[in-house]
Amino acid sequence: MRLTFAVGRIPIEIVVMPIHQVPHSRRQNRPPIGRRARSAAAVVAGRASGALARRLRLGGGTSLPGLVANRLDPEITAYLGAQLRHGCVVVTGTNGKTTSSGLIASVLRAARLRVWRNREGANLARGITASLVIRALPTGNLRRGGNAVAVFEVDEASFPQVMRELRPRAVVVTNLFRDQLDRYGEVDTVAERWRNALADLSTTATLILNADDPAVAALADADPLVNTIYYGVDEAPAALLEGTAAGEIEVVDTRTCPRCHGPLTYSVRFYSHVGHWACPSCGFARPTPAVRARELVADGLDGMSFLLETPSGAQEAHIGLPGFYNVYNALAAAAVGLALNAPLATTITALGSFKPAFGRAERIAVGERAVRLLLAKNPTGMNETLRALATGGRIGHIMLALNDYPADGEDVSWIWDADIERLRAIVGPDTQLTVSGVRAYDLALRLKYAEIAPQHVEPEIPKALAHALAQTPAGDTLVIIPTYTALLAVRGELERQGYAPHYWEQRDVGA
Amino acid sequence: MLAHNQTADGNAGPALRLGHLYPDQLNVYGDRGNIITLRQRCRWRGIMLDVLPLQLGDELVPERYDMLFIGGGQDREQDEVARDLREKKSAGLRAAVEADMPVLAVCGGYQLLARYYRPAVGPELPGAAIFDAWTVHSGKEVARCVGNVALSWRESTLVGFENHGGRTFLAPGAEPLGRVLAGHGNNSEDHLEGCVYRNTFGTYLHGSLLPKNPHFADYLIQLALQRRYGIDSVEATLAPLDDSAEWQAHRAMLQRLGVS
Incomplete structure (x- = not known):
C-alpha cells in the first residue's frame, strides 16, 4: 500500500507492505491478520510519519499520525479509544472549546486522573486519532494500559464523525454562533448535525449543555434517556453587560425556538442569544441549571470572580481569564467535575490555578x-x-x-x-x-x-x-x-x- | 460640502429614509456592513439617513422610503420571509420599483426578488418577480459557489464574496449587474452576475458589498437624492469623500484575483 500526501509543500510517500505480501518465509508462525495486527501496523506507521514530519521540521503536522494510521486501519480511533480506562470527554461548540477543555483537564488532573488531550489546532477527526496514536505502543495498545481520561476538543463540523468513532462518557456543548459560514454552513444546519450525532450517545454518558443558549439547551431533545447536566449564569451585574449593540442592527444567531420556531423572549440577555430565554408559543424555556454562577466580578484583563453553585454546595471561584464568556467555560469544567465526581473544593482550586490556553x-x-x-x-x-x-x-x-x-x-x-x-x-x-x-x-x-x-x-x-x-x-x-x-x-x-x-x-x- | 438649507421636513440638510427589509431574519452575511456604509457615507456629507426596519407583518408603503435594502438569511427563515413578502409587501415593493426607487438586494434577498426559487426537494417558492430571473438549487451534492469574486460594472469593477447553493439564470433580455471577471457569479456558467431592473439591483456579492465598492454605494445614494430632491438640485450633488482606504481594499482584492 502506497500513501502519498503533502505536508505544506513537501510531498511524502509512505510504502507499507501489508502482511500478506511479505514473503512467506518471513511470516512463519505469525498469527493470522487480525484486528490487533492491523492496529499495530497503523500505530507504527502513524507514529513514524509524525516523527519524520518533526525531524524534517515540517511544522504543524499534528494530524499526520492520525491521517496515516487511519488510512491503514479505518477503525483505529474506535479501537484505541475503547482502551481508555477512564473514557473520554468530548468538547464542542463554536466558542470556548480550547479554554473549556483546558479547564476540564485542570479539574480532572486535580482529581488525580492522568489526562490526555489533543494538540492545539488538531481538533478535526484525524487530529483526535493522532492524539491516540502517539500514545499507543507498537503493539497497538495504549501506553500505561490506557490508565487515563482523554479530553478532546472537537471542531463542530467533525463532531458527528468523532461521535461515531468514540463512545464518550461525557459530551460538553458550549454554544452555537455563526462562524465561518463558508465552511460550517448556517447555524440551523450545524444544530441539526449535532442533534443527529447525539442521538446515538450511550445511555450511561452525561450530556453537559449550556442552558443559556437555546440552540444548545435543545440538544437534550436528541436523546431523552441521556443524563443531562445544564450549566448557566443566574445573574450578572449590569456593568458587565454594557456596550451591547452600537445602535445598529444587533446580530443574534438564534432568534426562534429550536422546537417550534416561534419567536423567543428574554427576561435577561447576556450577549447575542445567550441569556434567560423562553418560548411563549410552546412553553419551552431555559432549563434550570444544576451548575450556576452568580455575583460575577471582573478583574480587568486579569480574571473573573463569581459564586459557583452546584448540587454539592456553593463556593467563591476565581479564574485567571478575563471576560464574561470565560465564566461559561469555567461552568462547563465544573459540570464535568460534577459528572466525574470531583469534589467541589478540588474544582475551585483547579479553576483558580489554570493558566490561559494558547492565544x-x-x-x-x-x-x-x-x-x-x-x-x-x-x-x-x-x-x-x-x-x-x-x-x-x-x-x-x-x-x-x-x-x-x-x-x-x-x-x-x-x-x-x-x-x-x-x-x-x-x-x-x-x-x-x-x-x-x-x-x-x-x-x-x-x-x-x-x-x-x-x-x-x-x-x-x-x-x-x-x-x-x-x-x-x-x-x-x-x-x-x-x-x-x-x-x-x-x-x-x-x-x-x-x-x-x-x-x-x-x-x-x-x- | 452641501448647503445646509432647510428642507421640506424642516431639518437642516438633506435627509433620506432607508427601508431595511427583515433586519432580524436576513442579516447573515455581513449585511449590516451595507447599512453601516450607506449611513456613514451619508453622515460624512451632512445627509441624514434614517434606517427604518420593515419587519415581518409590516406593510411596505413606498411613500415612506427613499431607498430599500434586503439581505440574505438562513434557509428556514427565508421561507417565512418569502411568504411575508408575497402577502404583505409585494404590491408596495412593485410600486416602489416601478417608481425608480433605488433597491439593493443581496444574496437571499436577490433570490426573493426573482420569479421563483426551485429547491432540490419540495415545492417551488414564488418570489416577487421584480427580476426576470429564477434560481435552481440542485441539491447538497452540487458544490456551492463560494469565494471571492470580481465583476466589471459600468466603467469600473465590483469586488465581494459569494456563498450560494442556488444557481440563478436570467431570462433573455434581463440585464445583468456585471460580467464575472473572477469567481462564479449567478450560476458559474454564463459569466453573468446579478440583475438590474430600473434602479433595483440584485447581486450575490457580500463581503460586505458596499464598503469596498464606494462608487456603488454613492451611486445608490445619488439615485435616492435625485429622486427625492430633483436631478439638478443642490441636495443631489454628492460631495467627494477621501476614499483611499476603500480603494486600497478594493484594489488589494482585484490584485489577489489577478484582475486589474
Whole structure:
C-alpha cells in the first residue's frame, strides 16, 4: 500500500507492505491478520510519519499520525479509544472549546486522573486519532494500559464523525454562533448535525449543555434517556453587560425556538442569544441549571470572580481569564467535575490555578514588555473580547490581525457583523493601533466606518508585530487580537525570537 | 460640502429614509456592513439617513422610503420571509420599483426578488418577480459557489464574496449587474452576475458589498437624492469623500484575483 500526501509543500510517500505480501518465509508462525495486527501496523506507521514530519521540521503536522494510521486501519480511533480506562470527554461548540477543555483537564488532573488531550489546532477527526496514536505502543495498545481520561476538543463540523468513532462518557456543548459560514454552513444546519450525532450517545454518558443558549439547551431533545447536566449564569451585574449593540442592527444567531420556531423572549440577555430565554408559543424555556454562577466580578484583563453553585454546595471561584464568556467555560469544567465526581473544593482550586490556553488571553513576556493574545474569530467572539477589554479601561497598544485562510474562514464579512464600534471605549487619543493580516485593508476599512483611525496598516504580520512592539514602551502590554492563523503567525514570530514555547510542546504530550 | 438649507421636513440638510427589509431574519452575511456604509457615507456629507426596519407583518408603503435594502438569511427563515413578502409587501415593493426607487438586494434577498426559487426537494417558492430571473438549487451534492469574486460594472469593477447553493439564470433580455471577471457569479456558467431592473439591483456579492465598492454605494445614494430632491438640485450633488482606504481594499482584492 502506497500513501502519498503533502505536508505544506513537501510531498511524502509512505510504502507499507501489508502482511500478506511479505514473503512467506518471513511470516512463519505469525498469527493470522487480525484486528490487533492491523492496529499495530497503523500505530507504527502513524507514529513514524509524525516523527519524520518533526525531524524534517515540517511544522504543524499534528494530524499526520492520525491521517496515516487511519488510512491503514479505518477503525483505529474506535479501537484505541475503547482502551481508555477512564473514557473520554468530548468538547464542542463554536466558542470556548480550547479554554473549556483546558479547564476540564485542570479539574480532572486535580482529581488525580492522568489526562490526555489533543494538540492545539488538531481538533478535526484525524487530529483526535493522532492524539491516540502517539500514545499507543507498537503493539497497538495504549501506553500505561490506557490508565487515563482523554479530553478532546472537537471542531463542530467533525463532531458527528468523532461521535461515531468514540463512545464518550461525557459530551460538553458550549454554544452555537455563526462562524465561518463558508465552511460550517448556517447555524440551523450545524444544530441539526449535532442533534443527529447525539442521538446515538450511550445511555450511561452525561450530556453537559449550556442552558443559556437555546440552540444548545435543545440538544437534550436528541436523546431523552441521556443524563443531562445544564450549566448557566443566574445573574450578572449590569456593568458587565454594557456596550451591547452600537445602535445598529444587533446580530443574534438564534432568534426562534429550536422546537417550534416561534419567536423567543428574554427576561435577561447576556450577549447575542445567550441569556434567560423562553418560548411563549410552546412553553419551552431555559432549563434550570444544576451548575450556576452568580455575583460575577471582573478583574480587568486579569480574571473573573463569581459564586459557583452546584448540587454539592456553593463556593467563591476565581479564574485567571478575563471576560464574561470565560465564566461559561469555567461552568462547563465544573459540570464535568460534577459528572466525574470531583469534589467541589478540588474544582475551585483547579479553576483558580489554570493558566490561559494558547492565544486565549495568553500572556507572553517579550523582554521588558508583555504581549496579551486574545483570539477572535467570529462576531460573538470579537464582541465579547472587546467587552472584556473595555472593563479594563483604555489600552495604550493594540494590534488587530485578520487573515482569511480556510482555518480563519475565507469570508471576512463577519467583521461587519461584529461591534467593532466597542473599540471606541478602549482606544484613546494616544492609543497606538496597528492593523495587520492578509485582509488588513478590509479591517482598516471596518475601523474607518467605526470612526477609529489606525496608526499603522501592514499586511505582513512579522513586520506589523515588530512595529507594534517597538511602539510599546518597556513595562507596558501590547494587546493583540488575531484570527486563528494570524495567532499562529504572531506566536510563530515570538517563538522564532525565543519568547514563546513551540505550540506542540505546550501541551501535556505523553504525560 | 452641501448647503445646509432647510428642507421640506424642516431639518437642516438633506435627509433620506432607508427601508431595511427583515433586519432580524436576513442579516447573515455581513449585511449590516451595507447599512453601516450607506449611513456613514451619508453622515460624512451632512445627509441624514434614517434606517427604518420593515419587519415581518409590516406593510411596505413606498411613500415612506427613499431607498430599500434586503439581505440574505438562513434557509428556514427565508421561507417565512418569502411568504411575508408575497402577502404583505409585494404590491408596495412593485410600486416602489416601478417608481425608480433605488433597491439593493443581496444574496437571499436577490433570490426573493426573482420569479421563483426551485429547491432540490419540495415545492417551488414564488418570489416577487421584480427580476426576470429564477434560481435552481440542485441539491447538497452540487458544490456551492463560494469565494471571492470580481465583476466589471459600468466603467469600473465590483469586488465581494459569494456563498450560494442556488444557481440563478436570467431570462433573455434581463440585464445583468456585471460580467464575472473572477469567481462564479449567478450560476458559474454564463459569466453573468446579478440583475438590474430600473434602479433595483440584485447581486450575490457580500463581503460586505458596499464598503469596498464606494462608487456603488454613492451611486445608490445619488439615485435616492435625485429622486427625492430633483436631478439638478443642490441636495443631489454628492460631495467627494477621501476614499483611499476603500480603494486600497478594493484594489488589494482585484490584485489577489489577478484582475486589474
